[in-house]
Amino acid sequence: MPGTKRGPQSGPQQDKTAPFAYDGLDRVIHEKARLGLLTSLMVNPEGLAFAELKRLCDLTDGNLSRHLQVLQEAGLVEITKGYDGNRPHTTCRLTAAGRRRFVDYLGVLEGVVRDAAEAAGDKYAPGARRGVLPA
Amino acid sequence: MPGTKRGPQSGPQQDKTAPFAYDGLDRVIHEKARLGLLTSLMVNPEGLAFAELKRLCDLTDGNLSRHLQVLQEAGLVEITKGYDGNRPHTTCRLTAAGRRRFVDYLGVLEGVVRDAAEAAGDKYAPGARRGVLPA
């Protein structure tokens, strides 16, 4: 073993002055597909069917199945498997906790957008219209 | 082989009416760590040193190294390796393309926030303050 064992390299310092660490970006939520799913469910709080989600988010069956599983295990959504006549019919809705966590996540996301957009405005187009995204 | 081979399951339809597919969420950018890095670089267009980025984003050396490599390969950042005396000194800055792509990404992100926030406002707190984004 070359070199006596040293402590872990610099090691993450606890967020002391790490303004761009974005700790709040929950892995479970921060994912293209899941982000779409959660947004869909946010817009449709009464719940959505498997097929509907699939269409709205343009996912394959397999993907959707897996992501829903992840979301369920994380307690963000509630899945109800039932029958429509005798075809299986799965519906999905946000749990209260899911909604809370998603809203928190959105807050962080908003911060990201604001940070960057401000920079874009300040440094590259001084004096230009303040509002974040281009007109 | 049970069941004659069928076409790939329902297969992703081309974004026809898939309002929550969020295609624009570029994998390379849409990643906790990299998002922080890019934002840092957006705020500091003159470039940042390795150590500085590490601190700002609270990353370990290894992680930072890797993510920078990814960003560089994607052409989003430009990395300059030089020497400060004879210690290595790496600096990093956004490329023009990087800035463009990041701004595009931010546009999509803002859409996500808006979609969801609207839903939150409309369905859960009717009449409440409209803008999620600050006044």
Add this chain to the structure above:
DNA sequence: TCCATCTACTTTGCAATGGAAAGTCTCTAG
């Protein structure tokens, strides 16, 4: 009646990837 197909999902397999730990080099203290 048989079988091909559709809807509705679940399971499996694999290649990519984030992250921790370890490695390399050089410089600076003691």
Add this chain to the structure above:
DNA sequence: CTAGAGACTTTCCATTGCAAAGTAGATGGA
């Protein structure tokens, strides 16, 4: 002259996203 810090890079591994294949019941001919 050895211990340790700074600045990175490389290795290794468990996780994971995604696609393809699989399961199962319903439906529609021929």
